[in-house]
Amino acid sequence: MNLLDGKKCADSLVADIARKVAGYVESGLRKPHMTVILVGEHAPSESYVKSKIKSCEKAGFEGALLRFPETVTEEELLAKIREINANPATDGLIVQLPLPPHINPQKIINAIDPDKDIDGFHPTNFGKMTLGQKAFRPATAYGICKLLQFYEIPVWGKHCVVIGRSNIVGKPISIMLANDFDIGNATVTLTHIETPRELLLDETRRADIIIVAVGIPGFVTDDMVKEGAVVIDVGINRLDDGKIVGDVDFENVKGKCSWITPVPGGVGRMTVAALMLNTLMAYQNNFNLD
């Protein structure tokens, strides 16, 4: 079993970005700028946002965190988004999810200028990504592709089974793996927690690559995995004792895999690195750079 080290890969990507940014700044351009909107006091979101701002510093970006109380109205949030959309000094804007129940997340995402939508969640970017056009790609899915590329894990012609159909992970990674550009050309089955158990087992036991994002600790067990498979765990589950575990029963599954991501230290790290790649792209688009 080999570990897919998300920290190592993310550090390498961010160091590459920092070198490029240093060159742009030396030539007289301003730094890339990312704005993060955080609503409320959701503890995991606090930690993710902190790591995004820290990563901005490492990449040579300016990162601004805008905090709103839990009670902020949808209209107040939309007004702030419109203001940032109109500000040419901001290259990328994200609204950290989840949002409080009184705010419709899709309405918020739809309000972000697609040219600043570094999360790649806006329907324009999602559609372009699906059609194979240049677009911001959802960061977790993009990060998984970068991790597979970093470790030179072949995807072409492989049978991939994705478990979980969320808009931010399951759907985009299925599309990206199946597309005939980028990392793609895999044969992909998209399953989810409603998939009948027998059907799910039938698929996962034949899978060369399993990607799971269901938010259920230990969901993927060793009997579901073929010898030599690659297992990508997107889950981040906080147990009562404070421990963070993924959706894979890591201790029992690892012996069967050729490659596996740890949690923490796997896909989560790549999510933040891929967001930095998208921010760099937004900046390069703004200044017509390569």
Ligand SMILES: Nc1nc2c(c(=O)[nH]1)N[C@@H](CN(C=O)c1ccc(C(=O)N[C@@H](CCC(=O)O)C(=O)O)cc1)CN2
């Ligand atoms: N606007 C967005 N909201 C959310 C996204 C997103 O991509 N855009 N994804 C998730 C949360 N997320 C990024 O925002 C995220 C999740 C996990 C990690 C991470 O580094 N995890 C660490 C462990 C975490 C810990 O110790 O607390 C790891 O896996 O090593 C980063 C970002 C939902 N919301």
